[in-house]
Amino acid sequence: MKLTLKIWRQANANAKGSMQTYPIDGIEGDMSFLEMMDVLNEQLINKGEEPVVFDHDCREGICGSCSLQINGEPHGPDRGVTTCQLHMRMFNDGDEIVIEPFRAKAFPVIKDLMVDRSAFDRIQQAGGYVSVNTSGNTIDANSTPIEKENADAAFEAATCIGCGACVAACKNASAMLFTSAKVSQYALLPQGQVEASTRVLNMVEQMDKEGFGNCTNTGACEVECPKGISLENIARMNREYMAAVSKG
Amino acid sequence: MGMISSSIARKFAMALSGLFLVFFLGQHFVINLTAVLDPDTFNSWSHFMGNNGLVQALLQPVLIFGVVFHFVMGFILELKNRGARVKSYAKYKGSANASWASRNMIISGLVILAFLCLHFYDFWFPEMIHKYVDALPLDPTRYYAETVHKFESPVRVGLYVIAFVLLAIHLWHGFASSFQSVGFNNKYSKALTKFAKVYSILIPLGFIFIALYLHLNQLPH
Numbered sequence: 001m002k003l004t005l006k007i008w009r010q011a012n013a014n015a016k017g018s019m020q021t022y023p024i025d026g027i028e029g030d031m032s033f034l035e036m037m038d039v040l041n042e043q044l045i046n047k048g049e050e051p052v053v054f055d056h057d058c059r060e061g062i063c064g065s066c067s068l069q070i071n072g073e074p075h076g077p078d079r080g081v082t083t084c085q086l087h088m089r090m091f092n093d094g095d096e097i098v099i100e101p102f103r104a105k106a107f108p109v110i111k112d113l114m115v116d117r118s119a120f121d122r123i124q125q126a127g128g129y130v131s132v133n134t135s136g137n138t139i140d141a142n143s144t145p146i147e148k149e150n151a152d153a154a155f156e157a158a159t160c161i162g163c164g165a166c167v168a169a170c171k172n173a174s175a176m177l178f179t180s181a182k183v184s185q186y187a188l189l190p191q192g193q194v195e196a197s198t199r200v201l202n203m204v205e206q207m208d209k210e211g212f213g214n215c216t217n218t219g220a221c222e223v224e225c226p227k228g229i230s231l232e233n234i235a236r237m238n239r240e241y242m243a244a245v246s247k248g
Numbered sequence: 249m250g251m252i253s254s255s256i257a258r259k260f261a262m263a264l265s266g267l268f269l270v271f272f273l274g275q276h277f278v279i280n281l282t283a284v285l286d287p288d289t290f291n292s293w294s295h296f297m298g299n300n301g302l303v304q305a306l307l308q309p310v311l312i313f314g315v316v317f318h319f320v321m322g323f324i325l326e327l328k329n330r331g332a333r334v335k336s337y338a339k340y341k342g343s344a345n346a347s348w349a350s351r352n353m354i355i356s357g358l359v360i361l362a363f364l365c366l367h368f369y370d371f372w373f374p375e376m377i378h379k380y381v382d383a384l385p386l387d388p389t390r391y392y393a394e395t396v397h398k399f400e401s402p403v404r405v406g407l408y409v410i411a412f413v414l415l416a417i418h419l420w421h422g423f424a425s426s427f428q429s430v431g432f433n434n435k436y437s438k439a440l441t442k443f444a445k446v447y448s449i450l451i452p453l454g455f456i457f458i459a460l461y462l463h464l465n466q467l468p469h
Contacts (some may be wrong), residue, residue: 072341098339149285174329174332213331218350219346
């Protein structure tokens with residue numbers, strides 16, 4: 001497969017950056033998108049050029065490290081997959097592929113296609129946890145009865161890998177799908193009730209401080225999420241938030 | 249607006265003001281429909297709305313506040329949202345994951361705002377001048393003739409039709425979206441969303457029908 005890649009190149013956080021064109025040949029349909037990027041980087045290194053910097057780690061769709069806006073969509077044209085799971089068979093011989101970093105004020109570019117997503121870490125640190133004493137007296141989780149429906153919904157929310165595709169897809173660069181998943185995974189469980197109010201208030205406050213946009217319910221985040229995190233979580237976060245505000 | 253500072257409180261307020269306006273729109277439509285069904289009823293209901301103390305002193309200011317709040321908050325949120333992505337994408341495929349209506353609420357909203365200016369120029373300001381500036385005598389039978397007169401112009405009717413098409417697009421996303429914003433997403437949501445979508449099409453279509461009816465009905469046969 002012969003392709004033309006248009007890739008965002010930016011030397012560092014303060015550099016201006018621009019789109020650069022790279023022709024590439026010999027790409028197999030069974031390769032993952034990141035393997036295709038590896039082939040490109042091999043070529044660039046052999047030519048003595050700077051390889052393209054991009055985020056990646058597990059390459060099996062569970063770590064949330066890989067990103068990339070591919071032809072205008074986060075993680076590319078396939079559904080329910082991360083960029084590392086995106087196969088080149090989704091493209092045709094002769095295609096032009098535009099590759100950009102996830103764009104958001106809260107996700108500044110570090111270099112080329114790598115962005116700083118530590119804003120998500122700070123939202124999580126603001127309340128995305130349950131405070132428990134783990135010094136020898138932890139109660140077995142299975143000893144707490146939980147409705148199957150709630151346990152399943154909490155588990156589904158917890159499958160969010162924090163990749164940032166929701167922010168990248170949203171026309172407002174809103175982080176509400178991510179934040180709501182992290183709020184929901186505890187709001188649905190009895191263990192999360194004690195800190196429910198402070199959790200949602202603090203996490204939303206941090207989300208707003210980071211400079212993410214506001215949700216306008218376009219639903220783009222749910223469509224592009226590689227883990228299929230549901231918009232129901234955003235409605236739940238809205239409820240939790242307004243309940244916490246009304247409690248004062 | 250400063251009091252409502254958090255992102256969720258703002259979208260909650262947008263949803264509530266939007267739902268209030270949707271309710272008002274339905275009520276407005278029912279009164280307008282009487283212009284087609286029975287001009288006498290249209291006159292008497294219009295006279296009631298224009299002269300009842302409770303409607304004028306309480307409901308009218310609440311409605312104006314609701315409209316102004318929805319627009320001002322809409323603009324504030326649009327500006328904030330635009331600021332959340334400083335560098336835009338070279339290629340952004342918005343249509344791959346969201347409807348045109350949901351992505352362009354500001355465009356449909358601006359058309360509705362322009363329409364409201366025309367609507368106030370056509371009806372509200374003349375009514376205020378009639379009642380409070382010129383202090384003309386109350387005439388409970390004048391409303392139908394005045395309304396019909398406004399729809400003589402094909403240009404005005406055309407502008408009304410365009411505005412209501414954009415209103416339908418605005419409601420198509422906004423009405424159903426307001427349930428999500430207030431946190432209502434459960435087993436009843438599917439049915440409620442269906443109702444909202446039907447309402448979003450039928451009510452603006454109804455307004456278009458009334459405008460066209462009043463226009464065509466006075467053409468020489």
